[in-house]
Amino acid sequence: MIKKSTIITLVFVALSIQNAFAQVFPNPISLSTGQGTPGSNDPIWLVSQQCFSSAPPNPTSASVTFSPAVIQNPYNAAWINPSTLPAPVNNGDWIGFSATSGSGDNSGCYRYYRLPITLPADCGGQSVTVAGSYVLTFDGYVDNTITAVYVNGVNMGIAAGGSFSAGSQLTFSLPGPWLVGNNFIDIQVFNGPLTSPDPSGLLLVASPSAGSADSDGDGVTNINDACPCTAGTTSLFLPCIVIREPSAPSVMTHV
Numbered sequence: 001m002i003k004k005s006t007i008i009t010l011v012f013v014a015l016s017i018q019n020a021f022a023q024v025f026p027n028p029i030s031l032s033t034g035q036g037t038p039g040s041n042d043p044i045w046l047v048s049q050q051c052f053s054s055a056p057p058n059p060t061s062a063s064v065t066f067s068p069a070v071i072q073n074p075y076n077a078a079w080i081n082p083s084t085l086p087a088p089v090n091n092g093d094w095i096g097f098s099a100t101s102g103s104g105d106n107s108g109c110y111r112y113y114r115l116p117i118t119l120p121a122d123c124g125g126q127s128v129t130v131a132g133s134y135v136l137t138f139d140g141y142v143d144n145t146i147t148a149v150y151v152n153g154v155n156m157g158i159a160a161g162g163s164f165s166a167g168s169q170l171t172f173s174l175p176g177p178w179l180v181g182n183n184f185i186d187i188q189v190f191n192g193p194l195t196s197p198d199p200s201g202l203l204l205v206a207s208p209s210a211g212s213a214d215s216d217g218d219g220v221t222n223i224n225d226a227c228p229c230t231a232g233t234t235s236l237f238l239p240c241i242v243i244r245e246p247s248a249p250s251v252m253t254h255v
């Protein structure tokens with residue numbers, strides 16, 4: 001006969017494991033656009049169904065509705081080849097409103113690309129709601145221009161820029177404001193010029209220029225850290241899963 005205390009212990013262990021899985025901060029590499037088969041829906045990125053001709057509303061407004069972004073098939077030949085980016089950020093691809101947005105999409109208008117992410121309560125011992133405790137730094141390649149970036153509806157005030165060729169990326173950092181639980185990163189993209197249709201797309205990856213940022217202080221920089229907010233070695237129950245394409249060389253460290 002199983003003792004009541006044993007059952008309680010087993011339930012506690014089960015809840016702890018579930019809790020541990022709920023407390024994983026995403027490694028920045030796992031957030032790249034276009035991680036999937038060309039022509040299929042992006043597994044994590046969404047795009048607004050509307051292309052706003054002027055004064056786009058706040059992306060959290062009810063008037064903005066989203067559907068899955070689509071991995072370009074093929075991407076426009078003038079755009080940077082995503083596989084030429086340095087490992088480990090060569091795991092992404094171009095996305096758009098349809099599989100052929102790279103050939104032509106509405107132009108003279110603004111679309112939002114949205115990344116929903118779920119965040120635990122604290123990063124490296126500091127509340128995630130404290131600005132700068134968890135920082136994501138991205139490189140955005142775009143046709144034609146990134147015009148604004150929002151975190152949970154707050155405009156980050158990032159100067160517009162970026163383009164689609166090698167070296168023309170817009171690099172930007174997002175220090176928050178993060179919430180415990182569900183968060184939204186929204187990238188506002190303007191597609192020009194004023195002819196329609198015209199190629200449009202977005203390739204967003206973690207920026208290698210984030211350099212030495214190390215949120216949990218364990219000596220492994222965030223971009224190479226499978227658990228960027230958990231210092232020390234992994235235990236059996238810590239789900240420090242490296243999400244990578246099978247073909248990509250593994251450089252992340254489980255610490």
Ligand SMILES: [Ca+2]
Pocket residue numbers: 107143144191192193198199200
């Ligand atoms: Ca264009």
Ligand SMILES: [Ca+2]
Pocket residue numbers: 214215216217218219220221222225227228229
């Ligand atoms: Ca680290």
Ligand SMILES: [Ca+2]
Pocket residue numbers: 216218220225226227228229230231232255
């Ligand atoms: Ca770590």
